[in-house]
Amino acid sequence: MSILEVKDLYKSFGKTQVLRGISFSMEQGEVLSIIGSSGSGKTTLLRCLTSLERADSGSITVNGKTVFDPAAGVKLTREEARENQLQFGMVFQQFNLFPQYSVLDNVTLARRLHAKELPDYASRKKQIIEEIETDAMYLLDRVGLAQKAKNYPCQLSGGQQQRVAIARALAMKPAILCFDEPTSALDPELTGEVLAVIRSLASQHTTMIIVTHEMNFARDVSDTVLFMDGGIVAVKGAPDYVFGEGATPRMRTFIGKMG
Amino acid sequence: MSMFWSVTLNLLEGFGMTLTLFALTLLFAIPLGLLIAFGSMSKLGKTFYRKTSGSEGKEKKPFAVYPIAALCKFFVWVIRGTPLMLQLIVIFYGPGLLGYDLLPRFTAVLIAFSINYACYFSEIFRGGIESIPKGQYEAGQVLGMTRVQTFFHVVLLQVVKRIIPPMGNEIITLVKDTSLARVISVYEIIWNAQAYIKREGLLWPLLYTAVFYLLFSGFLSLLFGYIEKKLDYFKS
Numbered sequence: 001m002s003i004l005e006v007k008d009l010y011k012s013f014g015k016t017q018v019l020r021g022i023s024f025s026m027e028q029g030e031v032l033s034i035i036g037s038s039g040s041g042k043t044t045l046l047r048c049l050t051s052l053e054r055a056d057s058g059s060i061t062v063n064g065k066t067v068f069d070p071a072a073g074v075k076l077t078r079e080e081a082r083e084n085q086l087q088f089g090m091v092f093q094q095f096n097l098f099p100q101y102s103v104l105d106n107v108t109l110a111r112r113l114h115a116k117e118l119p120d121y122a123s124r125k126k127q128i129i130e131e132i133e134t135d136a137m138y139l140l141d142r143v144g145l146a147q148k149a150k151n152y153p154c155q156l157s158g159g160q161q162q163r164v165a166i167a168r169a170l171a172m173k174p175a176i177l178c179f180d181e182p183t184s185a186l187d188p189e190l191t192g193e194v195l196a197v198i199r200s201l202a203s204q205h206t207t208m209i210i211v212t213h214e215m216n217f218a219r220d221v222s223d224t225v226l227f228m229d230g231g232i233v234a235v236k237g238a239p240d241y242v243f244g245e246g247a248t249p250r251m252r253t254f255i256g257k258m259g
Numbered sequence: 260m261s262m263f264w265s266v267t268l269n270l271l272e273g274f275g276m277t278l279t280l281f282a283l284t285l286l287f288a289i290p291l292g293l294l295i296a297f298g299s300m301s302k303l304g305k306t307f308y309r310k311t312s313g314s315e316g317k318e319k320k321p322f323a324v325y326p327i328a329a330l331c332k333f334f335v336w337v338i339r340g341t342p343l344m345l346q347l348i349v350i351f352y353g354p355g356l357l358g359y360d361l362l363p364r365f366t367a368v369l370i371a372f373s374i375n376y377a378c379y380f381s382e383i384f385r386g387g388i389e390s391i392p393k394g395q396y397e398a399g400q401v402l403g404m405t406r407v408q409t410f411f412h413v414v415l416l417q418v419v420k421r422i423i424p425p426m427g428n429e430i431i432t433l434v435k436d437t438s439l440a441r442v443i444s445v446y447e448i449i450w451n452a453q454a455y456i457k458r459e460g461l462l463w464p465l466l467y468t469a470v471f472y473l474l475f476s477g478f479l480s481l482l483f484g485y486i487e488k489k490l491d492y493f494k495s
Contacts, residue, residue, distance in 0.1 A: 014321075052397055082403055090401040096394035099495040100416045109412065110402035154494040172402060 001064050003028045003207055004049075004176060009058035011044055018044045019055065020231035026176075026224065029205035033218035033239075036228035037254050042211045045228070046178050049209070050088045051081070062087050063175065089174030093181040095161045097153040097168070104149040107136040107168045132171075139167040143197050159190030163197055170201075177201070179210040195221075215258050219243055227251050266455065266464045273451035274471045280368060280437045280447065285430065287373035292380030298331035299385055331381075338378040344439050347371045351443045368440045372433075379429055387422040388414070391495075420490040427483035431476045448472075 002025040011019040018041045026032050034042045047053040049060065059069035066074050067084045076084060097106050111132045115121055121128060140146045143163040145156075153161055162182055169177055179198065183191035195217050201208065202221045212218050218225055218239065225242040227235040235246050243255070304325035338346065351367040354360065362370070391414050399409030441450040452465040 050401055052400065085401065086403045088401065090397075092394055092398065094392070094394050096392070096398035098395065098398070098413050099493040100420075110399075110404055113404060113408050113412065152493050168402070 002026060002061075003030075003063055005059075005061040006049070007059045007061075009045070009048060009055050009060070011041075011048055011053065011055045018231055019048070022058070022228075022231070022233055024226060024233060024236060026207070026209070029207055030223045031202045031206075031208045031210070031221055032224045032226060033222040034209065034211045034226045034228060035213070035215065035218055035254075036234075037257075040228040041231040042228050043180055046090075046180050046209065046211050049176075050090045050178055051085050052090075086172055087175045089169035089172055089177040091162070091165050091169050091177070091179045091182050093184050095153075095158070095165045095185070097161055097164055099153050101152075102149065103140065103145060103151050103153070103156070103164050104133065104136055106153070106164055107139060107171050108132050110168075111135075111171055136167070136171055139170050140164070142170075142200070143167045144193075157190060158186045159193045162186065162194045166194075166197055166201075175207060177206055177208045179208065179212070181211055181213060183212070183214060213258060215243075215255060227254075229254075266461075266467065269451050270448055270464060270468060270471060273446060273448035274468075274475075276440075276445065276447045277434070277437045277471075278475070280365075280372065280440060280445070281434055283369055284372040284376055284433060284437075287369070288376035288380055291373060291377035293384055295331050295335065295377055295381035296384035296388065299328050299335065299381065300388065301325055301327040301331070303327050335378045335381060338375055339382075343371065343375050343436060344442055346375055347439060347443060364443050364445050367443060368445050372436070372440075376429070376433060380426070383422050383425045383429065384418070386425075387418040390421055391417055416490070417495045420493075420495060423483060423487050423490070427480070430483075431479055434476055434479065435472060 005025040007023050009019050009022040010017070020041075022041070022045055024032075034045065036042050044053060048055040055068065057070060059072070059074075060067050062084060065084075066072070067076060067080075068074060098109065101109060108129075112129065115128050115132065118124075118128065137146055137149065140149055143166055145160060145163055145167070148156060148160065148164075153164070156164065166177075166182075182198065183194050186194065191214070195214065198208070198210065198217075199221055210218070210222070220239075222239050224236065225239045226233055227242060227248075229248075229250055234248055235242050235251055237246050242251075247255070302323075302325060304323060304327070306321050306323045309320045309322060347368060350371045351361065351364065354362060361367075395413055395417070396406075396409055399406075399413050404412070437447055438449040440447050441453070444450070448468050448471060449465070452468045455461040455464040
């Protein structure tokens with residue numbers, strides 16, 4: 001069973017059709033990169049998957065459960081919507097760390113808030129918080145920032161902030177981790193450290209969808225590459241195929257421009 | 260007892276009223292201002308489509324009507340657009356004109372001040388809230404936080420940091436605006452000082468009131484400086 005199945009997704013903003021029938025599926029442990037020029041709908045697709053936008057029509061099925069299908073009358077309860085929200089982790093282009101919290105607190109905040117709903121929270125408070133912090137420190141160590149746990153986001157470089165954002169997303173144990181152009185807001189010399197973290201996640205078979213402009217990176221790290229053009233999936237397949245024989249003329253032009 | 264001490268004690272008593280009015284106004288105006296701010300940002304309403312003939316033939320032009328926001332903005336316009344003194348008089352004498360009992364003087368002043376300052380505060384709050392990047396709310400959402408959790412745990416402190424300077428301004432203005440209460444005979448410090456002119460022909464007690472205002476606004480400036488410094492540890 002696929003972990004994610006998207007069928008015929010449509011989305012317009014006003015008169016502009018951004019997604020015009022997107023369908024694809026992905027398996028557990030798969031790394032899927034989405035490439036395409038600006039305005040091709042990559043980010044909108046990701047935002048529809050992560051519930052930051054609501055698509056107009058089509059269906060989204062996560063782990064066998066249909067979470068979006070207005071035509072079939074699928075409507076999630078608040079609890080189900082939140083459960084589905086947490087299936088997807090999201091790393092933003094602009095990091096979106098919480099500036100007033102330390103690095104550690106950025107990673108633990110949401111889990112600490114969720115923990116308050118546990119029935120045994122009052123009696124096990126100390127132990128629960130400890131567990132959450134231990135997990136967070138482990139994740140910060142994985143992104144190489146354990147020694148910055150007490151720092152604030154404004155004291156970190158862009159690359160470090162993005163690595164904290166990755167740890168923060170991982171802390172929720174998402175089934176699928178999504179990246180929206182994770183290196184586009186970074187200075188060129190800082191992209192490497194972020195890509196290295198994503199690469200190490202890929203080697204551990206973390207299921208990921210990565211919207212990116214880093215062509216070489218997409219090529220190395222992905223199991224599947226999806227080239228979007230004008231709101232549709234123009235080419236999809238293994239990197240060698242997509243960048244090789246599968247490439248449409250428009251995609252060749254696009255890759256040429258990206259260098 | 261020397262004249263100086265008797266004047267000082269008398270002014271101090273008036274200043275007690277000034278401070279009471281100041282503190283109670285803040286107590287009511289801040290939550291009310293937050294309510295008006297949320298009201299004027301409310302997207303509750305309906306979008307209509309108006310058919311117009313544009314360059315591409317017939318087009319449908321959307322326009323949104325948000326009644327709660329419109330009502331709040333109208334209210335803010337009226338309150339900010341008329342003198343506080345007038346509002347004071349309307350609230351104190353208005354009920355009488357309509358045949359109702361008058362409110363106690365202090366209550367009337369407190370209502371007028373709270374409403375007036377709430378409107379100014381609401382615009383500061385709205386500006387502060389709207390200046391927080393959408394990404395902060397989205398980050399909260401994808402981490403499974405509710406909107407209320409995101410507002411209180413993520414957005415609020417960032418808003419507070421941003422609105423401290425304009426709030427400082429407004430709050431120091433309030434200290435001095437309390438002197439308007441005298442127009443409906445609430446005995447605050449200026450009233451007490453003016454009584455010396457009428458009764459004994461003494462002007463200096465009126466000038467002396469400046470010392471009280473200066474000391475208190477100096478204290479407020481220090482307080483706001485302290486809060487600003489406390490929030491200096493993060494940038495947003």
